[in-house]
Amino acid sequence: MQIVIWIREKRVFCDMAELSLTLDSTAMRDFAADTEPKQTPARSSEDGMHARTPDPDSDESLLIAVGNDQCTDAFNTLFNRFANKVFAHGMKITRNEQLSKDLVQEAMLTVWQKAPLYDLDRGTAQSWIFTLTRNRCFDMLRKQKRQPSCVSADDIWPSEEDEVDAREQQDSEFIGTELAQIDKFIKQLPLAQQAVVEQIYILDRTHEEAAVALDIPLGTLKSRLRLAMGKLRHLIGTE
Amino acid sequence: MNTEVNFHPSTELLQKFATGSLSGGMNVAISAHVELCKFCRQQTSEFEAKAAIDWLQMPTESDESDFSDLVAGIIKQPQIDSIGSNGSALNEIHMLDHSVRLPKVLAKAAAEGLVWKQLGGGINQAELSLDDETQCEFIYMKPGSQTPVHKHQGSEITLVLDGSFSDELGHYNPSDFIARSGSDVHQPRSEEGCLCFAVLDKPLTFTKGIARLLNPINNYRFRRSLARRAG
Numbered sequence: 001m002q003i004v005i006w007i008r009e010k011r012v013f014c015d016m017a018e019l020s021l022t023l024d025s026t027a028m029r030d031f032a033a034d035t036e037p038k039q040t041p042a043r044s045s046e047d048g049m050h051a052r053t054p055d056p057d058s059d060e061s062l063l064i065a066v067g068n069d070q071c072t073d074a075f076n077t078l079f080n081r082f083a084n085k086v087f088a089h090g091m092k093i094t095r096n097e098q099l100s101k102d103l104v105q106e107a108m109l110t111v112w113q114k115a116p117l118y119d120l121d122r123g124t125a126q127s128w129i130f131t132l133t134r135n136r137c138f139d140m141l142r143k144q145k146r147q148p149s150c151v152s153a154d155d156i157w158p159s160e161e162d163e164v165d166a167r168e169q170q171d172s173e174f175i176g177t178e179l180a181q182i183d184k185f186i187k188q189l190p191l192a193q194q195a196v197v198e199q200i201y202i203l204d205r206t207h208e209e210a211a212v213a214l215d216i217p218l219g220t221l222k223s224r225l226r227l228a229m230g231k232l233r234h235l236i237g238t239e
Numbered sequence: 240m241n242t243e244v245n246f247h248p249s250t251e252l253l254q255k256f257a258t259g260s261l262s263g264g265m266n267v268a269i270s271a272h273v274e275l276c277k278f279c280r281q282q283t284s285e286f287e288a289k290a291a292i293d294w295l296q297m298p299t300e301s302d303e304s305d306f307s308d309l310v311a312g313i314i315k316q317p318q319i320d321s322i323g324s325n326g327s328a329l330n331e332i333h334m335l336d337h338s339v340r341l342p343k344v345l346a347k348a349a350a351e352g353l354v355w356k357q358l359g360g361g362i363n364q365a366e367l368s369l370d371d372e373t374q375c376e377f378i379y380m381k382p383g384s385q386t387p388v389h390k391h392q393g394s395e396i397t398l399v400l401d402g403s404f405s406d407e408l409g410h411y412n413p414s415d416f417i418a419r420s421g422s423d424v425h426q427p428r429s430e431e432g433c434l435c436f437a438v439l440d441k442p443l444t445f446t447k448g449i450a451r452l453l454n455p456i457n458n459y460r461f462r463r464s465l466a467r468r469a470g
């Protein structure tokens with residue numbers, strides 16, 4: 001079953017499964033917004049330190065000190081702990097000593113520069129430093145082989161904050177517009193049909209469950225649903 | 240996406256992706272799948288964490304490596320406190336009657352523009368240059384297109400981006416990641432049309448020597464393009 005919707009002056013094809021998914025996730029979001037205050041995750045490094053990393057000598061504490069206070073002592077300690085490991089990774093991947101030395105410079109510079117972006121929600125410091133090392137190594141090797149540079153390591157392994165922000169922004173924009181449109185169409189249905197659409201596509205009930213909930217025979221439910229979908233397709237298609 | 244993802248990269252491929260030991264083209268194909276597939280996204284984070292542990296356990300020769308003179312230069316550099324957005328010009332491919340939103344890494348790879356070539360049989364191809372070891376390209380199969388039966392050479396990765404196609408081994412939907420290596424005989428076909436991204440091993444043996452003499456270049460290229468569809 002396919003429906004054509006106009007969004008942002010663009011035609012979008014979507015089948016009923018997708019439509020129900022959209023309605024459903026938005027309904028869930030509205031529901032969540034009604035029932036509980038909007039929560040922002042505890043991201044402050046202080047909370048995290050007290051809760052999870054009391055040891056001031058841990059890699060995580062040191063990295064946070066580098067990020068929050070530009071603490072050079074902390075960076076020195078991290079450098080001593082990781083530089084040899086970075087070099088070893090370089091040798092394993094590039095088998096080239098000079099490149100591996102350059103990798104130590106590049107990767108540890110990135111650790112210094114990006115430390116303000118690290119927090120405990122990002123996983124262990126080791127894992128974070130490893131991925132930076134891997135990414136710089138990939139870029140260096142590509143440059144050295146004079147390979148096309150249109151795609152960099154940061155495109156291939158996007159950091160979480162990039163990815164989540166971009167996706168959420170796109171999705172909420174998209175779903176917002178889409179739902180406003182669809183909602184408008186649903187409101188034009190007879191009430192009995194609206195109830196059926198709500199049961200199936202917003203509350204995600206099966207036909208049988210919906211029939212019980214509305215206290216109507218299954219056949220009636222199915223025919224109302226068929227009528228509702230036909231009408232929706234008509235409304236949306238001719239908008 | 241409204242369809243369930245049925246075909247994923249192997250564990251081995253995802254582990255190599257996490258450790259950074261694959262070629263550029265392979266990385267791009269897996270990255271694109273990982274953006275579309277929550278399951279593989281979680282797997283990748285786990286493999287990254289595991290790779291970091293393995294990394295730290297790797298023996299290092301501590302004697303000859305003293306890099307401490309680098310520190311002074313590094314700490315003079317400014318730090319970064321926010322990530323700039325690396326927005327890309329192209330993030331959709333416009334098909335005849337609709338647009339397809341590309342995974343970010345593919346949008347970046349295609350940012351300089353795609354040159355589409357018609358290969359006959361309703362198959363269109365746009366090549367991308369991503370590394371020395373693989374051949375990478377977008378493939379568009381028109382609705383109702385079908386390639387001749389052919390034998391598949393070398394290994395090939397196909398990521399479905401839009402529409403669907405089938406071969407003797409299955410039916411493939413958006414986000415499916417299909418790996419073929421070996422000499423299976425295939426006849427891919429697409430009822431509704433299909434946009435894919437494909438990565439092939441460079442078939443070195445076919446670009447040299449007698450095999451090349453036996454195949455006029457165009458014919459060879461055409462067959463390769465068809466072989467590509469085998470994934």
Ligand SMILES: [Zn+2]
Pocket residue numbers: 244246247248272276277278279280
């Ligand atoms: Zn997957």
